[in-house]
Amino acid sequence: xxxxxxxxxxxxxxxxxxxxxxxxxxxxxxxxxxxxxxxxxxxxxxxxxxxxxxxxxxxxxxxxxxxxxxxxxxxxxxxxxxxxxxxxxxxxxxxxxxxxxxxxxxxxxxxxxxxxxxxxxxxxxxxxxxxxxxxxxxxxxxxxxxxxxxxxxxxxxxxxxxxxxxxxxxxxxxxxxxxxxxxxxxxxxxxxxxxxxxxxxxxxxxxxxxxxxxxxxxxxxxxxxxxxxxxxxxxxxxxxxxxxxxxxxxxxxxxxxxxxxxxxxxxxxxxxxxxxxxxxxxxxxxxxxxxxxxxxxxxxxxxxxxxxxxxxxxxxxxxxxxxxxxxxxxxxxxxxxxxxxxxxxxxxxxxxxxxxxxxxxxxxxxxxxxxxxxxxxxxxxxxxxxxxxxxxxxxxxxxxxxxxxxxxxxxxxxxxxx
Amino acid sequence: xxxxxxxxxxxxxxxxxxxxxxxxxxxxxxxxxxxxxxxxxxxxxxxxxxxxxxxxxxxxxxxxxxxxxxxxxxxxxxxxxxxxxxxxxxxxxxxxxxxxxxxxxxxxxxxxxxxxxxxxxxxxxxxxxxxxxxxxxxxxxxxxxxxxxx
Numbered sequence: 001x002x003x004x005x006x007x008x009x010x011x012x013x014x015x016x017x018x019x020x021x022x023x024x025x026x027x028x029x030x031x032x033x034x035x036x037x038x039x040x041x042x043x044x045x046x047x048x049x050x051x052x053x054x055x056x057x058x059x060x061x062x063x064x065x066x067x068x069x070x071x072x073x074x075x076x077x078x079x080x081x082x083x084x085x086x087x088x089x090x091x092x093x094x095x096x097x098x099x100x101x102x103x104x105x106x107x108x109x110x111x112x113x114x115x116x117x118x119x120x121x122x123x124x125x126x127x128x129x130x131x132x133x134x135x136x137x138x139x140x141x142x143x144x145x146x147x148x149x150x151x152x153x154x155x156x157x158x159x160x161x162x163x164x165x166x167x168x169x170x171x172x173x174x175x176x177x178x179x180x181x182x183x184x185x186x187x188x189x190x191x192x193x194x195x196x197x198x199x200x201x202x203x204x205x206x207x208x209x210x211x212x213x214x215x216x217x218x219x220x221x222x223x224x225x226x227x228x229x230x231x232x233x234x235x236x237x238x239x240x241x242x243x244x245x246x247x248x249x250x251x252x253x254x255x256x257x258x259x260x261x262x263x264x265x266x267x268x269x270x271x272x273x274x275x276x277x278x279x280x281x282x283x284x285x286x287x288x289x290x291x292x293x294x295x296x297x298x299x300x301x302x303x304x305x306x307x308x309x310x311x312x313x314x315x316x317x318x319x320x321x322x323x324x325x326x327x328x329x330x331x332x333x334x335x336x337x338x339x340x341x342x343x344x345x346x347x348x349x350x351x352x353x354x355x356x357x358x359x360x361x362x363x364x365x366x367x368x369x370x371x372x373x374x375x376x377x378x379x380x381x382x383x384x385x386x387x388x389x390x391x392x393x394x395x396x397x398x399x400x401x402x403x404x405x406x407x408x409x410x411x412x413x414x415x416x417x418x
Numbered sequence: 419x420x421x422x423x424x425x426x427x428x429x430x431x432x433x434x435x436x437x438x439x440x441x442x443x444x445x446x447x448x449x450x451x452x453x454x455x456x457x458x459x460x461x462x463x464x465x466x467x468x469x470x471x472x473x474x475x476x477x478x479x480x481x482x483x484x485x486x487x488x489x490x491x492x493x494x495x496x497x498x499x500x501x502x503x504x505x506x507x508x509x510x511x512x513x514x515x516x517x518x519x520x521x522x523x524x525x526x527x528x529x530x531x532x533x534x535x536x537x538x539x540x541x542x543x544x545x546x547x548x549x550x551x552x553x554x555x556x557x558x559x560x561x562x563x564x565x566x567x568x
Contacts, residue, residue: 107469279559280541334536358533
C-alpha cells in the first residue's frame with residue numbers, strides 16, 4: 001500500500017512538472033530562434049570566422065602624416081589595428097593589440113579610438129567591460145614601431161572599483177602628449193555609499209607626456225554629465241584640448257557643456273554650449289562632436305530633442321566658448337537626421353550625418369568655405385541598408401573623407417568635395 | 419525526505435515556468451501585431467534597454483504600479499537577440515516576467531524604431547500611452563506615476 005502511494009505520488013509530480021514545464025521549453029525555443037536574427041550578418045557569426053575589418057565592431061580610422069590610413073577595431077575579445085596605403089582599396093593583415101583577450105565594449109556610440117602623433121606613434125584606447133552592468137575600464141595601448149607591436153594594455157582610470165568608466169575620447173597634440181577624457185561614475189558610487197543624491201555621471205581626463213608609457217593621475221572636469229552619450233575632444237592650436245559633452249543642467253536639462261584646459265593640469269571655465277532645454281530623465285545615446293580650425297575657431301555639432309528645438313544643430317565660437325554663433329538646424333528632422341560629425345580642415349568645414357527614410361540610410365554632408373558662416377546645400381553621399389555604426393569624418397591633410405562601416409560589408413571611405 | 423526535496427525542486431521549476439512569459443521576437447510587423455492585440459483597449463508600451471540606467475528606474479516604477487493595480491503593459495527591449503538571457507534576468511529581477519515582453523531582433527534597429535515611430539530618435543526609456551481608440555501619446559524619459567493609467 002505504501003509502495004503504491006509513493007508510486008502514484010511520483011507519477012503525479014512528474015506529470016505536473018512535464019505539463020508545467022512546457023512554457024519554459026517554449027521560452028527556450030524562443031531564445032534559440034532569436035539567435036538567428038543577431039545584428040551581425042551570418043557570415044560574421046560563424047565560430048571559425050576570421051578577425052576581419054568587415055566583421056569588426058566599433059571601427060575607427062585616422063590618417064598619419066604620410067597619408068597612411070590606420071584602423072582600430074574590435075573582434076572577439078581583441079582590439080586589432082591594420083592600415084591601408086591606397087585609401088581603403090586594400091588593407092594590411094591585422095595586428096593584435098591586446099594579446100590576452102578581454103571583454104570589449106565597442107558599440108556605435110563608443111567605438112575603439114585610435115590617434116597617431118607626428119612621429120608615427122600609434123595610440124589606441126577602448127572600453128573593457130566589467131562584470132557589473134554599465135561598468136568598464138578605459139584601456140590604452142601604444143605602438144612605437146609603426147604598428148608592428150603594441151604595448152601591454154594599461155588601465156587609464158585610476159579609480160578601479162567596478163563602476164562605469166566609459167565613453168572615452170582621445171587626442172594627441174604636436175608635442176606627442178596624449179589626452180583622454182571619459183564619463184566616470186566614481187563620484188556617484190561614493191555618493192551612493194554616503195547615502196547622498198548624485199545626478200548623472202562625472203567627466204574626468206588624464207594625459208601622458210611620455211608617449212603613452214604612463215598617465216598622470218586623473219583630474220575631474222565636472223560632476224553631472226549625462227551618462228550614456230559619447231564625449232568629444234579636439235586639440236586647440238596651443239596644444240591643449242577642448243572637450244564637449246552632454247551635461248545635465250539644473251534637474252534634468254540635457255544640453256551641452258564645453259571646456260578648454262588652460263594648462264595640462266588645469267580645467268578652464270565650463271561654458272554652456274547649447275540652449276535647447278531638452279528636459280529628459282532618459283538616455284539619448286547621442287553625443288556631440290567638435291573640430292577646431294587652424295585659426296582656433298571651435299566648430300560644434302549636436303543632437304537635441306526638446307519639443308521646441310529639436311534635431312541636429314551646428315554652431316561655432318571664435319572666443320573659446322565665451323560667445324557662440326546662432327545655432328543652425330541641419331538635416332531633416334522628419335528623416336531622423338542623427339549622429340552628426342564635424343571636421344575643420346585648412347579651407348573648409350564639413351558636416352556629416354545620417355538620415356533614414358524607413359527603408360534605407362543616407363549619409364549626408366554639407367560644406368562651408370567661410371569657417372561655418374554659410375553652408376552649401378546638403379548632399380547625399382551614399383545610400384545603404386541601415387547600420388548601427390556611426391559615420392566618421394577624417395582627413396589626410398589634403399582631402400577630407402567620410403568613413404562608414406556596416407558589419408559584414410566592406411569599410412567605406414568616400415572622398416568629399418574640396 | 420528525498421521525496422520532499424524532489425517535490426520542492428519540481429515545484430520550483432514549474433512555478434518559474436508558469437510565471438515566465440516567453441519574450442517575443444520583435445521584428446518587422448510586430449508593432450502592428452501588438453496594437454491589434456489590444457483592440458479597443460488602452461495600453462502602455464515601454465521601450466527600454468540594458469544599457470540605459472534610467473530604464474531601471476522606469477522598470478521599478480512599472481512593477482510598483484502593477485502591484486497596485488493591473489493595466490495592459492507591453493515591454494520592448496531594444497537590445498537585440500543576443501541579449502535575450504540578460505533581458506530575461508532583468509525582467510525577473512523586477513518581477514516583470516509575466517508582462518507581454520518583446521525583444522528587438524537587432525540592437526536598436528533603425529527599421530524597427532521607424533516602424534514604431536519615425537519621430538523617435540532612440541532615446542530611452544520611450545513610452546507610448548494608448549487610449550482605447552488607440553490615439554497615442556509619446557513620452558521620452560522616465561514616466562511619472564500620474565502619467566500611468568489609474
